[in-house]
Amino acid sequence: EETGEDENFEYGKGDFTEHACRYCGVQNPACVVRCNVPSCRKWFCNSRGNTSGSHIVNHLVRAKHKEVCLHKDSPLGETILECYNCGCRNVFLLGFISAKTESVVVLLCREPCLSVNALKDMNWDLSQWCPLIDDRCFLQWLVKIPSEQEQLRARQISAQQINKVEELWKTNPDASFEDLEKPGVDDEPQPVALKYEDAYQYQNVFAPLVKLEADYDKMMKESQSKDNVTIRWDIGLNKKRIAYFVFPKEDNELRLVPGDELRLRYSGDAAHPAWQSVGHVIKLTAQEEVALELRASQGVPVDVNHGFSVDFVWKSTSFDRMQGAMKTFAVDETSVSGYIYHHLLGHEVEVQVVRNTLPRRFGAPGLPELNASQVFAVKSVLQKPISLIQGPPGTGKTVTSAAIVYHMAKQGQGQVLVCAPSNVAVDQLAEKISATGLKVVRLCAKSREAVSSPVEHLTLHYQVRHLDTSEKSELHKLQQLKDEQGELSSSDEKKYKALKRATEREISQSADVICCTCVGAGDPRLANFRFRQVLIDESTQATEPECLIPLVLGVKQVVLVGDHCQLGPVIMCKKAARAGLAQSLFERLVLLGVKPFRLQVQYRMHPSLSEFPSNSFYEGTLQNGVTINERQSSGIDFPWPVPNRPMFFYVQMGQEEISASGTSYLNRTEAANVEKIVTTFLRSGVVPSQIGVITPYEGQRAYIVNYMARNGALRQQLYKEIEVASVDSFQGREKDFIILSCVRSNEHQGIGFLNDPRRLNVALTRARYGIVVLGNPKVLSKQPLWNSLLTHYKEHECLVEGPLNNLKQSMVQFQKPKKIYN
Amino acid sequence: DDEVQVRQKVVKVDPQEEADFDRELRALMQESLDSRKLEVRARPTLNMMIPMNVFEGSANHHHGRGVEGDSGDETLDEEGGGVKKEVQVKVLVKRGNKQQTKQMFIPRDCSLVQSTKQKEAAELEE
Numbered sequence: 001e002e003t004g005e006d007e008n009f010e011y012g013k014g015d016f017t018e019h020a021c022r023y024c025g026v027q028n029p030a031c032v033v034r035c036n037v038p039s040c041r042k043w044f045c046n047s048r049g050n051t052s053g054s055h056i057v058n059h060l061v062r063a064k065h066k067e068v069c070l071h072k073d074s075p076l077g078e079t080i081l082e083c084y085n086c087g088c089r090n091v092f093l094l095g096f097i098s099a100k101t102e103s104v105v106v107l108l109c110r111e112p113c114l115s116v117n118a119l120k121d122m123n124w125d126l127s128q129w130c131p132l133i134d135d136r137c138f139l140q141w142l143v144k145i146p147s148e149q150e151q152l153r154a155r156q157i158s159a160q161q162i163n164k165v166e167e168l169w170k171t172n173p174d175a176s177f178e179d180l181e182k183p184g185v186d187d188e189p190q191p192v193a194l195k196y197e198d199a200y201q202y203q204n205v206f207a208p209l210v211k212l213e214a215d216y217d218k219m220m221k222e223s224q225s226k227d228n229v230t231i232r233w234d235i236g237l238n239k240k241r242i243a244y245f246v247f248p249k250e251d252n253e254l255r256l257v258p259g260d261e262l263r264l265r266y267s268g269d270a271a272h273p274a275w276q277s278v279g280h281v282i283k284l285t286a287q288e289e290v291a292l293e294l295r296a297s298q299g300v301p302v303d304v305n306h307g308f309s310v311d312f313v314w315k316s317t318s319f320d321r322m323q324g325a326m327k328t329f330a331v332d333e334t335s336v337s338g339y340i341y342h343h344l345l346g347h348e349v350e351v352q353v354v355r356n357t358l359p360r361r362f363g364a365p366g367l368p369e370l371n372a373s374q375v376f377a378v379k380s381v382l383q384k385p386i387s388l389i390q391g392p393p394g395t396g397k398t399v400t401s402a403a404i405v406y407h408m409a410k411q412g413q414g415q416v417l418v419c420a421p422s423n424v425a426v427d428q429l430a431e432k433i434s435a436t437g438l439k440v441v442r443l444c445a446k447s448r449e450a451v452s453s454p455v456e457h458l459t460l461h462y463q464v465r466h467l468d469t470s471e472k473s474e475l476h477k478l479q480q481l482k483d484e485q486g487e488l489s490s491s492d493e494k495k496y497k498a499l500k501r502a503t504e505r506e507i508s509q510s511a512d513v514i515c516c517t518c519v520g521a522g523d524p525r526l527a528n529f530r531f532r533q534v535l536i537d538e539s540t541q542a543t544e545p546e547c548l549i550p551l552v553l554g555v556k557q558v559v560l561v562g563d564h565c566q567l568g569p570v571i572m573c574k575k576a577a578r579a580g581l582a583q584s585l586f587e588r589l590v591l592l593g594v595k596p597f598r599l600q601v602q603y604r605m606h607p608s609l610s611e612f613p614s615n616s617f618y619e620g621t622l623q624n625g626v627t628i629n630e631r632q633s634s635g636i637d638f639p640w641p642v643p644n645r646p647m648f649f650y651v652q653m654g655q656e657e658i659s660a661s662g663t664s665y666l667n668r669t670e671a672a673n674v675e676k677i678v679t680t681f682l683r684s685g686v687v688p689s690q691i692g693v694i695t696p697y698e699g700q701r702a703y704i705v706n707y708m709a710r711n712g713a714l715r716q717q718l719y720k721e722i723e724v725a726s727v728d729s730f731q732g733r734e735k736d737f738i739i740l741s742c743v744r745s746n747e748h749q750g751i752g753f754l755n756d757p758r759r760l761n762v763a764l765t766r767a768r769y770g771i772v773v774l775g776n777p778k779v780l781s782k783q784p785l786w787n788s789l790l791t792h793y794k795e796h797e798c799l800v801e802g803p804l805n806n807l808k809q810s811m812v813q814f815q816k817p818k819k820i821y822n
Numbered sequence: 823d824d825e826v827q828v829r830q831k832v833v834k835v836d837p838q839e840e841a842d843f844d845r846e847l848r849a850l851m852q853e854s855l856d857s858r859k860l861e862v863r864a865r866p867t868l869n870m871m872i873p874m875n876v877f878e879g880s881a882n883h884h885h886g887r888g889v890e891g892d893s894g895d896e897t898l899d900e901e902g903g904g905v906k907k908e909v910q911v912k913v914l915v916k917r918g919n920k921q922q923t924k925q926m927f928i929p930r931d932c933s934l935v936q937s938t939k940q941k942e943a944a945e946l947e948e
């Protein structure tokens with residue numbers, strides 16, 4: 001059975017050499033020697049780093065070890081250093097002497113051999129005995145000093161760290177620096193920094209945070225088992241069994257996504273034996289149902305519908321790949337260019353210009369014309385090894401990214417890698433890039449191959465299945481057989497796998513651009529690929545280690561696209577989040593002084609809707625690429641308090657309640673008013689797909705969905721088609737009309753999720769034509785940003801109350817905002 | 823094509839650390855010497871003859887990798903007219919009972935090659 005996609009694949013192990021200096025990682029054979037004490041046998045280099053003695057001398061002194069052996073690829077070959085005369089191996093006694101007349105030298109010990117008078121009578125010159133260890137360093141012509149570049153790229157280790165690790169080796173000879181940094185169970189982890197001495201320190205900081213998040217994720221997901229699940233059975237087009245069922249969730253809990261693995265169990269009854277099977281989520285329906293494609297097709301109890309249990313199957317793949325990328329970053333000098341290496345670590349690097357001939361025009365075929373700020377971004381990015389593009393909502397991030405990728409691909413530096421943390425964003429980019437005429441391969445995780453995608457024709461698995469050449473007919477025959485029978489004989493299976501792998505490789509290699517998620521860039525199918533140019537979209541939603549995965553494949557030029565004024569990566573483990581895992585690489589680079597190119601013209605929102613976000617989040621720089629006329633919803637009769645200003649804050653005084661599950665909130669009056677607003681929109685001719693309802697709480701989300709279905713004045717089906725979701729799941733998308741239900745309404749507690757300015761920014765910038773915000777101004781006005789939003793609405797006479805068909809200006813008093821946010 | 827200019831930070835070695843380390847190093851050296859002196863043992867017999875083949879040119883000797891200077895790039899070629907910064911020496915080592923020579927480059931200013939240089943100078947004067 002094919003369990004994982006990563007069998008026999010060890011992340012980041014590929015380039016690790018055993019002869020790397022155990023202190024600093026330098027691995028040039030001419031610069032390292034091995035400690036020859038049998039219980040030790042560690043390698044060390046001859047650089048001083050930040051200490052007074054070289055690493056090898058440091059080790060010998062600290063560990064009181066005295067013998068060494070040269071590397072087999074060093075000028076003298078694999079040689080244990082010893083006295084030519086007596087065989088003494090104590091390096092603290094050894095030195096070279098030369099012959100009187102010839103250019104011949106030998107190692108001789110100081111005691112006793114050097115003091116033997118008889119030697120003087122021979123051909124040797126004893127007056128110039130040259131000790132092996134001089135100035136706390138091995139003779140540099142025997143064991144070379146690593147170059148400045150090699151030293152800069154190495155782990156920057158201090159004398160204290162050396163003492164600590166030597167101490168640790170006394171009890172655990174295999175201990176690593178990671179062990180040195182390991183926090184105790186109750187310790188707070190070491191927080192992220194702005195700058196790092198080296199990639200090892202970087203790894204020492206991030207590896208424990210990724211581990212914390214992985215452990216938390218595992219614990220969360222494995223505790224998500226649900227019993228008494230009711231199943232509806234179906235068969236897919238590929239003849240595989242599909243189970244449909246409802247998998248309820250709470251705030252802060254995992255959101256199932258296509259590709260997740262679940263185990264379905266039945267404990268058995270008189271007529272059925274106990275049964276279980278693992279499957280992949282292939283879709284989530286609007287009716288909140290999960291569709292699970294089962295791996296097993298035999299013995300499924302399809303005549304039973306009740307009493308099933310569902311468990312989450314946790315996989316460590318994405319976390320393993322992050323850890324692997326950090327390791328590769330540290331030990332493999334070719335993983336990223338020297339410039340990028342030092343830049344990412346926050347070292348001061350002289351500005352570097354990428355010398356490429358610039359195209360005459362910066363747009364690309366198949367894409368809309370670029371505006372001035374987009375052209376400027378494309379042009380600037382092509383000349384820099386590292387650049388950031390900030391794309392506020394609706395400013396054409398994807399088109400700009402696609403244009404950059406187009407020009408990069410035309411520079412002939414090999415294939416371009418294009419990534420984003422989410423599959424949705426990768427699909428969008430792949431589609432746009434493909435429109436320029438470039439050859440695009442969209443690499444999907446194996447577990448997502450059954451998930452439908454808008455760019456299916458670009459996916460690798462689709463292209464493998466549909467490649468139309470005679471050599472491939474063998475593969476197609478086997479594929480057909482496998483589809484029909486469900487399995488192949490073991491020899492056929494072997495042949496099938498080999499053919500498939502070869503075909504995958506061939507197709508991937510012939511592409512101009514490979515598109516995949518950040519985690520997907522660690523797919524074993526890309527293990528032997530190198531990408532000098534990488535673009536990462538939505539990079540502000542990825543953690544640093546996630547962003548590193550596509551970078552360590554040899555990057556020399558990287559473009560990070562995102563918006564640090566919108567939501568960042570989701571970190572479930574509070575400890576890891578507190579330590580800074582939620583800060584993206586993009587943000588850290590901004591803090592390090594890299595100035596992002598900001599796209600300045602927004603094409604989404606009615607100018608009235610963009611005004612507040614522009615002033616509050618983008619220093620007023622956001623310009624409107626759409627006019628009021630273009631965003632006039634003609635023929636739609638909706639009671640906007642100010643015509644030409646399709647927005648209002650609808651004052652709600654209803655109480656918040658704890659949801660039935662006890663872990664979330666809901667607000668009945670707000671839900672009832674959401675239904676009334678939705679109904680008014682629908683009546684005036686708006687179709688359901690144009691409307692989005694945003695609410696930060698799962699309790700309210702479920703309540704609104706239910707309420708509309710039961711109490712909606714119009715056909716039930718219309719309400720079912722309306723998307724009701726969290727702020728987070730609307731990021732990156734838009735709707736013509738947005739209704740935002742804030743829920744929280746109490747005098748004493750906080751406003752929870754709504755406290756994050758970035759979440760408010762996202763919520764306010766999804767609508768193209770109009771927005772209605774429902775909330776309690778008394779509560780919300782305590783927070784400075786909400787206070788200014790309320791003031792903005794009030795000043796424009798858009799703060800209203802009363803029934804929808806008779807809205808009146810509200811005179812509700814705001815509270816003084818608490819002085820400092822954060 | 824990956825030239826990168828990183829502004830070097832000045833490495834400051836903690837003088838206390840340096841002093842501590844120096845003390846430990848000297849102690850280890852002294853201890854090594856003492857242990858040899860105390861070993862009550864006959865003076866070693868000498869086995870230091872330079873094998874004849876060393877004198878007969880060097881064509882067939884073992885060459886360690888890197889003799890051509892893959893790290894010893896400081897060596898200027900003679901045709902180039904520059905002063906050679908390094909001199910080639912043969913290092914005599916024992917593998918079991920067998921003698922081997924390996925070629926290496928040693929900086930010209932190393933005390934080890936002073937005698938060779940003096941000899942060359944003497945020859946020149948003659």
Ligand SMILES: [Zn+2]
Pocket residue numbers: 035036037040041042059063065
């Ligand atoms: Zn040792």
Ligand SMILES: [Zn+2]
Pocket residue numbers: 021022023024025026044045046047055
């Ligand atoms: Zn080292």
Ligand SMILES: [Zn+2]
Pocket residue numbers: 083084085086087088108109110111112113114
């Ligand atoms: Zn000796």
